[in-house]
């Protein structure tokens with residue numbers, strides 16, 4: 279969120295899959311649909327939009343998940359009581375209208391499980407999550423632009439590659455990549471994050487606006503983990519990667535007295551959102567750790583330079599020498615490197631006259 283997050287070239291394929299999931303789920307919840315309707319012929323248009331999608335879903339339903347076919351899960355949903363189907367249908371429509379949560383006067387986001395029977399919910403959840411776990415991994419029935427295709431549809435690996443390419447700050451393939459949320463290194467094992475967790479909102483498991491490639495540190499507890507990204511169903515105090523982006527709104531503020539960095543906002547209107555994002559990802563704590571580590575590194579560099587000067591009977595470092603060192607280091611900072619904002623903040627902090635003097639004294643120069 280510190281960096282811009284863009285929709286990627288194959289996002290239309292994911293949008294098309296989201297539409298397919300919604301259409302299929304609503305059809306299963308139609309009171310007129312029962313066990314017997316779910317077959318290859320029964321899925322053809324106008325139930326699903328095209329023969330390609332209908333045939334793909336039929337093949338998909340033959341997959342085995344935890345010892346049962348996905349078809350059996352779909353059948354479980356189709357035979358739910360009509361009253362339960364009606365509630366689930368309303369939930370599907372509310373969740374599909376995610377974007378309206380970031381428009382004026384949104385309705386409350388559904389936070390309670392819509393299905394009372396645990397086994398019925400598990401069937402629906404498993405079926406919807408399988409669109410991500412199985413369908414997306416092996417290939418959706420869409421070309422990158424969302425056109426249905428029976429062969430070589432967009433896969434998980436294609437999405438990861440497209441996301442990486444769209445967010446490279448340095449086009450050189452060997453250059454370090456940066457996490458869009460924290461600005462740190464993307465690392466060797468980035469995760470595709472579901473911004474709104476898929477275990478509670480499985481309908482959003484392949485939603486393009488719910489996915490982003492982030493560093494494993496951001497994604498795992500005690501950082502994002504399974505925490506909600508709303509406050510009891512209200513998104514008012516929350517940024518969203520695509521629907522209410524935080525880049526350009528966040529500000530790193532250093533607290534000189536204790537050499538720490540706070541995640542803050544440029545305007546008071548965004549303050550509560552920056553606080554929530556900080557709580558979600560522990561940005562202040564993580565940025566402060568990097569700030570102090572980088573500070574310690576430069577202390578070490580200067581101490582060793584000072585030792586060499588002494589050994590060579592050269593003049594000792596003055597405050598002006600330290601300032602010059604920091605200015606040179608700052609001028610060489612590159613925006614495409616991990617933690618650029620933290621390092622920039624440190625460079626500014628160190629040039630405060632009082633900090634500069636303190637540093638000179640700490641070094642015993």
Ligand SMILES: [Zn+2]
Pocket residue numbers: 457458459460461462492493494495496497
């Ligand atoms: Zn990160």
